[in-house]
Amino acid sequence: MTGPVLLGVRHHGPGSARAVRAALDQCTPDAVLIEGPPEADALVPLAAREEMRPPVALLAHAQDDPGRAAFWPLAEFSPEWVAMRWALARGVPVRFIDLPAAHSLAKEEEKGKRGEKEESGRAADGGPPSGEGRVGGGPGDEVPAAGQEREAADEADVRVDPIRALAEAAGYDDPERWWEDVVEHRTGGGGAATGGDPGADALAPFAALAEAMGALREAYGDGGHDRDPVREAHMRLRLRDARREFGDGIAVVCGAWHVPALAQRTTVTADRQLLKGLPKVKTAVTWVPWTHRRLSRRSGYGAGIASPGWYGHLFSAPDRPVERWLTKVAGLLREEDYAVSSAHVIEAVRLAEGLATVRGRPLAGLTELDDAVRAVMGDGTDAPSSLIHDRLVVGEVLGEVPEDAPAVPLQRDIARSQRTLRLKPEALERELELDLRKETDAGRSRLLHRLRLLGIPWGEPRGSRGSTGTFRETWQLRWEPELSVRVAEAGIWGTTVLSAATAKAASEASEAATLAEVTALAERCLLAELPDALPVVMRVLADRAALDADVGHLAQALPALVRSVRYGDVRGTDSVALREVATGLAERVFVGLPPACLGLDADGAADMRGHLDATHRAVGLLGRPEPGQRPGRQDLRARWTAVLRAVSARDAVPGLIRGRAARLLLDEGESGDGGAERLMGLALSPGTPPTDAAGWIEGFVGGGDGGMLLVHDERLLALVDGWLTGVPAAAFTDVLPLLRRTFAEYESGVRRTLGELIRRGPATPSRHPAGDTPDDAAPGFGPGLDRDRAAAVLPTLRMLLGIEAHGFADEPDDDEPGEEPGHGPGDGPGDGPYDEQPDTIRPADDLTGART
Template identity: 45%
Template sequence: MTSPHVFGIRHHGPGSARSLRRALQELKPDCLLIEGPPDADDVLSFATRTDLKPPVALLLYDPEKPQRSAMYPFARFSPEWQAIQYGFARKIPVRFMDLPQSVQMGIAEAAEAKAAAASAQTAKSVPDTEEDNDDGTCGNAEPAEMANSEAHLDPLAHLARAAGYSDSERWWENMVEHRRGGGDVFAAVLEAITALREAAIPSALQPFEPEREARREAHMRQTIRAAQKEGFERIAVVCGAWHAPALAQMPSATADAELLKGLPRRKVAATWIPWTYSRLAADSGYGAGVKSPGWYDFLWEFPATSRRTPPASESPDGSGSALSATWLTRVARLLRGEDLDASSASVIEAVRLAETLAALRQRPLPGLPELNEATQTVLCFGDPLPLRLIHDKLVVSERLGEVPNDTPMVPLAQDLAREQKRLRLPPEAELRALDLDLRKPNDLDRSRLLHRLNMLGVTWGNPERQRGSQKGTFHELWRLQWKPEFAVALIEAAVWGNTIPTAADGRIRYLADAAADLEALTGLLNSTLLADRPDAAQYLMNRLQAVAAVASDVGHLMGALPPLAEILRYGNVRNTDAAMVAGVVEGLVKRICIGLPGACGSLNDEAAEQMFGSLVQTHAAIGLLQQAEHIQAWNEVLHHLMELPNLHGLIAGRAARLLHEARELDTAEAARRLSLALSIANAPAQSAAWVDGFLRDSGILLLHDDALWAVLDEWVSALSPGQFTGTLPLLRRTFSTFANPERRQLGERVARGATRRRVGTISSTEFDETRADAALPLVAAMLGLSMPDRPNSQGVTTD
């Protein structure tokens, strides 16, 4: 029986992919076995389609529990991808050989069930849980294990350190990725990994789940044996470098069969989904990811681009010069696109600097670190900030793959693909802004689609609130970014319906039944109307009326009113029938007006602050409705609040302020109310709270109303030192809410000494100076004073 040819590769390494393609061309295998899920063999042929463009990923999921899923990403520079392309091009069998995901998910489900049963037991079950952790089937890693995660995931780090490199990626890049000569690199990798697996450092090299890894390798060997029994003579095995020694030396089939015996299974479905380079990066949390997928894509593409770069004679190493020049030209083009200076002369200097750095470090070619340092020094003038842009756009890249329209997918995902095509709204991995004009039918449909997807948990777009915009309410701003995990979210949302609208309806009804208060229901209603789902909106209205009829918490009622008022006021922008909301709003206003006085009694400072915010929002909402009967009822409630005894000063002051702004309380009455609130009969803290409620967020009244200024000035002047010290923090907080120009003008007024105004302006009685002059001689005689010469009312001096 012929031994298989094992090729230990690095996942997503362009050097490995190039070496593997060359090795396969020399071997000419008659069967290809690749590390991957056998559950996906039925959809593997899609990889040959020209309309399937990497990066893509195989998605395997449990149809009954879609959240349990696994993804296998591929880039065009992935060795596995190149092996698949080679096998199908030569019409030889191509199969995956890893432990099926149906088994892995079955094992995971059994482990979860066991852990749940253990957690339900008493303290006696704690040893059982620890035993689960020992065998690697479940449980969380301890902090010490997490500290060694890099060594567990990347055993090549030991080889890199032995060779004097700080990390394995740099070592692999120099040893393999930049390798352009001959030699059997796979034999060298196999020898090195064999030595690592046999080394006496098991704590640093054993995987987190040794039993799972043993099962995986056992299934790979069983697959190889099955191919040998079929009569294939030149079997090429493509697997991760760590598994190569376990497949090159085959133990007994009996031991592998015993290890795989009786494993649980789950039904699994498989499909292809688009992927992005940012999700392929190691920083995204992908265990087999690489730090620089965009750079690796460039290295894979480089042999084609080198024909357009300077000739090899221009540098001792022509390929290095061409590589550096091509990469830095792309960097310069990106910087120019961002209006940053990047001249051709700077590119030439950066190339020379990168090659000099590589020579000083005894590297065969400039790597990404040398190119980044040259970029920062020459093209960015020492500024590290543009490197962040270069990293995101070029080093990592936001390339998004594509899959054919007839790829197996759930009906909900198919409906979304049709809508994206109809609305000319393709998914893109790069974050971009979208300005929708809701007067245009296509833009209105786009808005509805994005809102419906948000209801389903597919947050492809996030709306932005416009502040101070002059575009009007018919404009809607979004930030769009497609993420690969949305494919799983669509599968999870498929339980609600087979199309986006019907699924949104089902999800809305579920959320409506689960909502426990009016605030949640009204927020959901607003989102439902934005999504243009009238049937679901009617269901929500019935549910909202039922909850509002028995709700006794006035705070919840007040919180429910503002979004409903916005719907009534602006609903017509979307041609939405918002009339159904009017009945609920009318009932809410009535219940608020009836229950508010009772809800404001006996409030402490914290509760008063909450009620203050609700009072302001409700006042704005009623003003937004522009209904005379609602406004009248609300003003009557505010008048009633001011008359309540022992009402918290913050609420009483705000009620007076709202009535004053509505011209329901004139200046003289407002000054009288302020004077009463600041009388010595009230505690200074209560008086300060009244001032806070009346003046918070705007000090314009004090600037333009002398009577209010005089009352406040006399109250502050009359405070004792101890009272002033205790009141000062509250007054300071109140004045801190004023705009800077208002505070400056108030300070200027105090500095001018204009703190004493005639209090007589508060009284409606006019001062009679003639009668007062007649009384002055008698008063002077009683006090023993001489009368100065002064003009009378006719301007004649008397003595």
């Protein structure tokens, strides 16, 4: 080497990566300079470790403000990563030469204060905001951390996209297709992707690209990238320092857009003048895992690529990349139960190669492969395309970094907890079922809840399928690279997950604006098992509850507090104090709810209905008897029943709320004989305004669960039908939207059944054995209760529920006076399907009889 070799590359390109490796093998430099933050020089040796598996990223953040951060992602097919690994394998020094992150992050802070906007995911090379792996790209392409992305559509119009300019000069209308044909897809035969055949000059492609970039820089200057002059001045200074240290035997791997500027002859004074006065902050740098999904262009990363999985395949496939790719596709489709054979693969390969030949491409690209898969494996449909795109074209690969890489203490504690609980971070979204009765699952639940409280949403809770017990939890897990920034931000609260979550919970309690926020925080503290934070939250809760007189606020706060009591019971937490506060809160709701329901408009009534439902559910949980308490001593539920009766009977209360209160009484069996029919009859009487009556119907049978009530209780259906047919024509148009909203929530099968019942009209009374008198039937709608049919299921229910065979506990029977209980007529041996002795249950095999 007679002077520094400038290897201009495009970020995240397998062809560029192979070309860089071939060039380094040819020129064997004494040092390798890479575009990236100089603060990461000390971290370079970690890239040679076996535990370091790309994709990874350099993360730099301000020490005083960890949320102000940037990433420099690298994949296995990134030219910079290949150059770094080449140098480490041969003991060649590696240096980063881009503008330090200390200046970049400080400059971003100043821009934020001035309110200036920049594009989402803007790369440090100043390339086009939506460019795919731009020629100007490199690991210096900073990716703003989550929450820091900025938009700059107006600025994008004046910036130069080098790839687009070269593609247009070559006669291509698609710059990406041009670049892939020229670089990425030439896997042999002297193409740029391999650096040429063994006898060719591996530096020739870089010289040609540098010449093209020089012409573009002469025509467009910095191309609208105002940060480039400062960055390139720093690169030239670092290059001069390296030449003094290592001589001229140096290779520089950088964005091709910067090559003309680095080759330009300038003075040290001029370059230093450009850097004079730059703001600066203290920064910390480390390696963090990255994902293929975050490398994709759709993720907002300015130098991203559309197909990281495909590029990774091109880089790692030793030969026949098309055949190997379609074999992967076939394997994936077979896993998803698609009928794909070897013949499909053969035909798809032939079709893809034929399409590439017709279209003049050196290798079949994703467009040709997708067409071949659609025609051969997908039977002409696009059904497999989204699956292939997500799982193969993009992929869900998550990188790994060594455990001893620099990290905040909180990150180390999280990693230690993940190993202990065998909960490995993964890029692929997966569902995790937890049984809190098991120690390991309980520990996993605590960790996930604590991380959510710290603002690190590794897992999101989901509703458990097949179980409503509080001992079971379902989580949706996915580890995103941005969570590393969240961990750094949360590090200010403590060095361990427990201490950090405790400190943040106490801080949030003191800053909470509403009572509902405090009760929700108390619930989260119980779920996360933070015993030191709970007393602080409880003091704030008691103070807020004593001062807040708004019934709506109290009703909003009650459900979370009652759930906390319930979770405390399940998790073995002392929740006595919580129960006392919840009980006092419920009593205040009981007192204030009836007057709060008066004089409400439609929106206020809808909100109050939600409060009514929430309070009812909370009282149902809170009013359950404690262990050892007799079931009859449920004063809280009895008081709530009285409140519902008062609300349902007051004419000044909106019909929506009165109807809902009547429905809750009916569901709890507290409406009495004919109570629901009486209330409905009053609400639907001719003197009631039609809109108020329609609101009552919505409150009573609305919410999606009222359809089955009308299906099975034809008395109520008859009342609704009779009222509806009697609504005056002038008022019907006002009533119709309310009714449509109510009945539209029912499932289609329920609506169809109701329609059939209405169309059928009066039903034929069922036949009963002689001497058996059924309950009175609703006029025009079928029979009443058939007691013989109802009694036939009682023996089976007794056995399933474990109740004594001679009768329900605490229930009177129909035995004649003087008869021994359970031995009246029809109870003797042979008179029923089950003839067990007391406390005896037949084996399960006996349930298969035809009579059962």
